[in-house]
Structures are given as C-alpha cells and as structure tokens.
Amino acid sequence: MDVPTIGAINGPGYHHELALACDITLCTPETVFDDTHFRAGAVPGDGQHLVFQELLGLKRSATALYTGAGIDAAQALELGLVNEVVPADRLIPRAREPAATIMAAPRTTRRLTHAVLQRPWKRRLVDDLGFGRAHQLFET
Template sequence: MSIGPLFDEYSERYEHIRLERDDDGVLQVTLHTGGDSLIWTSQAHDELAYCFTDISCDPGNKAVVLTGAGSAFCAEIDFSSFQLGTPGDWSHVMFEGKRLLTNLMNIEVPVVAAINGPALVHPEIPVLSDIVLASETTVFKDGPHFPSGIVPGDGAHVVWTHVLGPARGRYFLLTGQEIGARQALDHGVVNEVLPPGKVLPRARELAAGIAAGPALARRFSRVVLTHEIKRLLHEQLGLGLAHEALAALDR
C-alpha cells in the first residue's frame, strides 16, 4: 500500500503553482500568475498552504526547488482579492496564515530557493528555505505590511528578526527597507548570488546532490535544522496574526 498522495493526484491542482518532478525525485515548485511572475492574491495565499501539505506527504519528493516565473519572485499584490472587513474574514486569514508557513516547514526534505528577482511580497517564504540562492536582480522588501499600515504579524515578524537578527529585522520591517542581493549575502540572508540565468540551474544541481543521498538522512536533517524556526513560529505566529487582525479592524 502506498503512503501519501501520488504526484499525479495534485500536480495539476493549483492555478498559481506549477509542479514538475524529475526522475531523481527533485520537485520544482514554480510560483506564477498566468505563466508570468506571481501576483499575490487571496487564492495564491490559500493554494500555497494546501500545496505544501501535498508536497510534504508525498515520499516521492526527495528534494524541493522553490522558484518564481518571469523576472520577479513576487513583486505585486492584489489587495482587492482579500476580504478583510469583518472578524469572520480575519478568522479565515488567520487560519490559512498559520497553515501557510507551518505547512512549508513541515516538508521533511531539504528545500532550495532559486529567487529569480524582486521578492517584495511575502519574501519570508523563500528565505525560510534550507539553501537560498538569489539572482543579482533580487531585492527583498516587506512591502504589504507596515509601509501599508498593517502589522507584520503573519510570520514576517518571526522570520526577519531571525534571519537578520533583532535590530536589523525590526529596522527592515518598520522602515520599508529594500535589501539588494549582495547586501542580503553580507547579512547571511542568502547563500549565493548568481547571474539571473544561472540561479535555477545551480539550485537544481544542489537539489540533485541532496536527492541522491540516503532517504532518512535527507528527512531527518531537515527536521533538526528547522526545529528552532518551527518553535518560534509555533510560539509567535498566532500572537502576530491576532494583533495584525485587531489593528486592521481599527483602521
């Protein structure tokens, strides 16, 4: 009896996520809108949470490459797609918001990010990867939150103070700072900076090497290396989302 979903059962399920797996078990996850760079919407937000669950439950996935289509990882958001006017609306956002990052971290094989360009909307998602590669065109910014009058409580407050450190993380979130690829490398946010055309091939090269290793070593390395950030998310994600919702309802 097989355990977990078969790849064919979920590979075509998502409108904003293209899933491709090679014979070595490397799963490439490409975020997109109509084949071009992802525009963040309520649907994309919810799809990712469910997709990460499917990925984590499929033992055929031996390593994961996370990337974006077009010239940006995600640089735009469609605020009109979100219904945020009532406590009930925010209850849904809080439920899906918890699942989004939690389910990403529940993938029990290493994840390699190939950041293909500006990551201005939810840049915490790719930087949570185990190995983070960035194009020379990459810029990080937490655009949709504090610069737009919104509390950065949906995980941004945890991830950026973790990867940048408390002082740099708070500055990044409160000022709308943009961090270029080379500065991100200096700060330890990314591991390599490459020309745009070399980011994805390098990510696939690293993922193939990981996929060739022993199964339990892959799985349990991911478990132990992500334990601390999962602990922080467990402790702080609900708190952050509740305060984000409360402040938004007071606008």
C-alpha cells in the same frame, strides 16, 4: 515540508518568507527583500517579520520592519538572508546542484537532517506566528 528544500528567488516581489525559510536559498542580483506593512499603516505580523527576526536578528529586523527599506541581493548575502546570489540564467541550474548532492544521500539521512535544520523554524512558527497574525488582524 519534511524534505530538504531549496528556495530560488528570481527577482523582487512580496512575501519571500517561504523561500527564505528553506534549507538553502538562492536569489538573483535583481532581488530585493522588504516588508512594507508598517510604512503602509499595517502591523507586520503575517510571516516575513518572523524570517527577518530569525535571520537578521532583532535590531536589523526592527529597522527593516519600521522603515520598509529594501535589502538588495548583495546585502542579503552579507546579512545571511540568502546563501548565494546567482545570475538569472543560472538560478535553476545552480539550485539543481545542491539538490543532486542532497539526493545522493540516503532518504533517512536527508529527512532527518532536514528535521534538525528546520527545528528552529518550527519553534518560531508555533510560538510566534499566531501572535503576530493576531496583532495584524486586530489592527485591521
């Protein structure tokens, strides 16, 4: 998407990579991030692994991917996966606050700032997603 994005994750689930790749990401205290592909006998190559590598770094992402251990909301904040942990009843109102600030800027400024901030994600997707996905599909 070529516009600023805010991810609001309202609890545990699977494949949080799109929300984690947003410009700003909020979650509730109940949220847990994990990738259990390896633990289930599959190659973790369909997207969550890229987010973990980009945001956690190579060593932390390797541990997360090999073990499938969950990262709770407090750890996610400490490790830089999310920007804020917000109570569930405040999640959407809180997400609207930075959205209002962003929308107050001129359209060109918003779009070009987003392009600058998303450049590392685009590089990673182009360079690495097909590689990981191919390995996951080959294994299955």
